[in-house]
Amino acid sequence: MIFDKFMQEAFVEARRALSVGEVPVGCVFVYEGNVIARGANEVNATKNATRHAEFICIDQVLEFCTVGGLKSEDVFPKISVVVTVEPCIMCSAALHDLKVKEIIYGCANDRFGGKTVVDVPQVVDYTVKVEGGLCADEAMDLLKEFYKGENPSAPVAKSKR
Amino acid sequence: MEPPQKKPKIQNMSTIQAILSHEYTEPNKLMEVYVTAVDDKKQISKIMQQLATLLPVPQLQHLKRVKDNKIILCSKEDVGSLEKLKPFLEAKALDTAIIEEILQKTEIVEVPATPPKLRWQYDIVHRIWPCKFHPDKYMEQRYEGTNFTDKEKEFHWNIATLMMDISRKILDNQGIGVCVDPRFNSLVAMSSSFTTKSPVMHCPMILVDYVARTQDSGAWNEKLNSAEDFMESEKDSEHTLAGIPKRFKQFMDEHEDHKNIKLGAERLRNTEKLKSEDVQMLDGDNLAKYGPYLCTGYDVYLLQEPCLMCSMALVHSRAKRVFFIKFSDNGSLATRFQLHSVPELNHHYEVYHIKCDNIDMS
Numbered sequence: 001m002i003f004d005k006f007m008q009e010a011f012v013e014a015r016r017a018l019s020v021g022e023v024p025v026g027c028v029f030v031y032e033g034n035v036i037a038r039g040a041n042e043v044n045a046t047k048n049a050t051r052h053a054e055f056i057c058i059d060q061v062l063e064f065c066t067v068g069g070l071k072s073e074d075v076f077p078k079i080s081v082v083v084t085v086e087p088c089i090m091c092s093a094a095l096h097d098l099k100v101k102e103i104i105y106g107c108a109n110d111r112f113g114g115k116t117v118v119d120v121p122q123v124v125d126y127t128v129k130v131e132g133g134l135c136a137d138e139a140m141d142l143l144k145e146f147y148k149g150e151n152p153s154a155p156v157a158k159s160k161r
Numbered sequence: 162m163e164p165p166q167k168k169p170k171i172q173n174m175s176t177i178q179a180i181l182s183h184e185y186t187e188p189n190k191l192m193e194v195y196v197t198a199v200d201d202k203k204q205i206s207k208i209m210q211q212l213a214t215l216l217p218v219p220q221l222q223h224l225k226r227v228k229d230n231k232i233i234l235c236s237k238e239d240v241g242s243l244e245k246l247k248p249f250l251e252a253k254a255l256d257t258a259i260i261e262e263i264l265q266k267t268e269i270v271e272v273p274a275t276p277p278k279l280r281w282q283y284d285i286v287h288r289i290w291p292c293k294f295h296p297d298k299y300m301e302q303r304y305e306g307t308n309f310t311d312k313e314k315e316f317h318w319n320i321a322t323l324m325m326d327i328s329r330k331i332l333d334n335q336g337i338g339v340c341v342d343p344r345f346n347s348l349v350a351m352s353s354s355f356t357t358k359s360p361v362m363h364c365p366m367i368l369v370d371y372v373a374r375t376q377d378s379g380a381w382n383e384k385l386n387s388a389e390d391f392m393e394s395e396k397d398s399e400h401t402l403a404g405i406p407k408r409f410k411q412f413m414d415e416h417e418d419h420k421n422i423k424l425g426a427e428r429l430r431n432t433e434k435l436k437s438e439d440v441q442m443l444d445g446d447n448l449a450k451y452g453p454y455l456c457t458g459y460d461v462y463l464l465q466e467p468c469l470m471c472s473m474a475l476v477h478s479r480a481k482r483v484f485f486i487k488f489s490d491n492g493s494l495a496t497r498f499q500l501h502s503v504p505e506l507n508h509h510y511e512v513y514h515i516k517c518d519n520i521d522m523s
Contacts (some may be wrong), residue, residue, distance in 0.1 A: 047378035048370050049455050049477035055361065059384075062359055072360065089500070090473035093493075094361050097470065110505070112473070117505045123469050123498045124491065 003104050006030050006082040007135050010106075013040040013053065014084045014142055020045070024142040027053035027083040029061055031075060036064050053083060054091040058098070076100050084139040086113040086132055092120040095128060102129040106139030177317055177484070179303040180495045180512040182502035185278050186304075189286050192274035193237040194221070195246060198230050198266040208232060208259055215253045223276030225291040237269055279304055303511070316346055317462075321486055321515045323419050324464045327412055336465040338368040340404070342426060343460050343481070344449065349375055349426040350404025355388060365463060365471035369456060369478045371404040375426035376453050392424075400425030427453055456480045466492030466514075472500040475510065482511040 006028055013026025017040035029037040039056025043049050061079065065072045076098040081087070084106040087095060092114020095103060114120040114130075121127040199205050205227065212226070218235055226233050240249045246267065250260045272290040277283040279301060283294045302308035309317070324337045332353050340349040350371035355362040362381075373379040374391070392402035392410055402410070402425055413419040430452035448458025456478040466489040467475065475483055483494065483501075493500050494512045501512050 042380065045378070046370075046380040047373040047376045047455065048380045049479070050366060050369060050474045051380050058361055059359070088473065088477075090470050090477060093469035093473065097468075098360060111507055112476075112505070118469075118498075118500070118503060120469065123493055125497075 003030075003080070003082055003134060006035065006080075007084070007104070007106065009035060009038060010053075010082050010084050011135070011138065011142075013038050014139070017041050017053075018142060018146055024146050025053045025083065025085045027057050027081065029057045030080040030082060031061075031064075031078055036079075037061050050090065052088065052091050054081065054087055054095065057081075058094065072098075080104065082134075084135070085109055085143065086115060088112045089114045089118050089120060092130075093124055096120055096124045096126050099126065100128055102131070104134055105130070105132045106134055107136040107143070108132055176306060176516045177309060177314060178306060178514045178516060179308070180499065180501070180514055181300075181304060182499055184275070184502075185300065189273040189275050189277055189282055191271040191289070193269050194218075194272050195234040195237060195240060195243075195267055196231045196270050197234055197263040198268070199232060199262065200230055204262060205230070205232065208263065211255050211259050215255055216250075220274075221272070223293050224272055225293070228291050231270070233272065234263065234267070243267070243269075317484060317513075317515060319419075319422065320462045321484070321517060323413070323422065324462060324486065325517070326416065326419065327409060328464050331408065331412055336364040336463065338364040338464070339462040340368055340372050340456060340480075341460045341462065342448075342458070344458070345423060347400070347423040347425050348405065349459055351406060351409045355385065358384065358388065361470065363468065363471050364465070365461065365467050366474055368461065369474055371406075372426070372456055372459070372478070375401050375404040376429050377403075394425070398425075399428065401428050402426075429453055454479075460484065461510075465489050466494055466496060469493040469498065469500065472498075476500065476506055476508050479508050480510045482513065484513045484515055486515050486517060488514075 009028045010026040013028070014024040015026070017026060018024035022041040022044055024040070026040045027038070028035045037057035037060035039053045039060065041053055042051040042056060061075060062072055065075055077100065079100045081095055081100050081103045083103070086105045086107065086109040087103060088109060089112050108116050110116055115132070199208060209226065209232065212232065212234070216235060218233065220236065221233065224233065235249070240246050247260065247264060250263065273286040273292060277286050277292060277294055278297070280296060283292065286292050287294070299308065320339055320341065324339060328334055328337050336354050338352050341347065342349050350368055352364050352367040352371050354364040355367060367381070367385070370379050370381050374382065390407040392405045392407055394400065394402040404426055405424055410424065413422060446458055447454070456475070458481050460482045461475055461480045461484070463483065463485045465487050466485045468489065468491045472493040485494065488496050491497060495514065501509055
């Protein structure tokens with residue numbers, strides 16, 4: 001499958017995240033056959049819970065457009081998003097709004113996946129082709145490895161009423 | 162003589178309405194069940210004994226099994242048509258004599274399919290079938306709109322007025338967001354949108370990044386420092402103004418209505434975190450105990466109902482409550498969706514719509 005090698009690049013990002021104590025999710029954006037953005041979660045480093053791998057890449061694409069004199073609304077529709085874990089509701093909504101070409105992900109996200117938990121296309125009234133299951137086990141193993149240790153910045157769970 | 166003209170009352174015209182899920186705002190759905198009618202009291206207890214062990218109905222635990230002389234047997238969906246009821250009961254290994262007794266007088270009735278959450282629902286469903294009910298005083302108050310004190314309402318209204326004023330006078334009617342620490346009624350951060358810089362720089366996305374600035378961090382500092390000047394706080398001050406753009410502070414200083422609103426966020430604490438085992442034992446407000454972490458314990462006020470991306474950003478950020486004034490076509494807390502009512506999410510904030518009837522909403 002043509003996305004295998006891009007997924008491996010996303011895994012490089014995910015492992016880098018794991019090594020610095022971030023949730024190991026990695027992502028690359030592919031434009032005209034080339035990776036133009038790569039990133040991993042930076043939530044703990046920035047104290048901003050929206051700094052998921054996809055958002056790191058979105059910022060890089062905007063930079064890419066500025067440097068290359070391109071319009072982002074022309075570039076995003078040609079971008080394939082390759083990400084190790086199913087984009088969350090926030091990221092999926094953003095990628096739908098940006099009208100990316102397609103999203104290819106590894107393992108599903110049962111807690112807040114933008115496909116598994118909420119029907120994002122129905123809410124945002126636009127559909128992007130989304131395909132999961134590429135290297136799903138590898139992606140899941142990385143997450144498991146992370147959650148064996150504890151997220152150092154995780155909030156303290158409130159006891160249920 | 163003409164009656165004295167009534168002085169127009171200058172009063173707070175706003176109401177603050179909780180946006181609650183359908184579980185609270187809709188009547189309970191009904192479902193069909195098979196019941197049997199048994200007139201002999203002794204028989205009823207005999208049948209009940211068998212049903213309790215051999216034919217429990219876990220999905221109807223909110224209902225009493227017996228109403229007068231009628232006993233719920235099972236949901237119609239589990240059985241199908243009436244002729245299938247006998248083989249169904251036999252398969253559950255009920256006594257033959259009991260089955261005979263049951264089948265003498267069976268009928269299909271509708272009963273509430275879900276437990277009532279609020280008193281008004283209970284009043285309806287318990288007339289249909291006897292029902293268990295655990296009143297939740299806080300949810301009743303939120304439904305009735307009586308959960309805020311007058312003083313709290315006044316504060317929410319002040320923030321709403323501030324947002325509408327700033328939007329109209331210096332933001333060309335664009336959206337604005339304010340993050341508040343409700344422990345001190347103090348403004349932690351304020352933001353407008355910057356969609357000319359980036360299509361994802363909606364005002365709530367920027368707001369959570371400005372909150373991160375108050376925690377000595379943030380992701381868009383470089384990108385936005387050229388667009389926005391920030392307040393500097395005295396080094397030894399307990400609170401930081403790092404999330405407050407100068408232009409908003411200036412506006413507030415210049416306007417009598419707004420200049421008494423408190424500004425500043427608690428700084429990060431240097432205390433080490435408790436071990437997770439200790440922490441499990443504790444209850445109450447994490448913000449008070451551990452200091453700032455993302456938007457934990459903070460309230461977020463928005464002029465415009467947030468889109469799905471921003472609504473989820475506020476879930477990730479662990480906001481406590483979200484208030485908004487204007488509905489949005491792509492709004493995801495009321496208009497197109499109620500993200501805060503999705504049970505799978507690991508955090509749920511409360512959502513309120515501040516209705517301003519006396520304001521031109523165009």
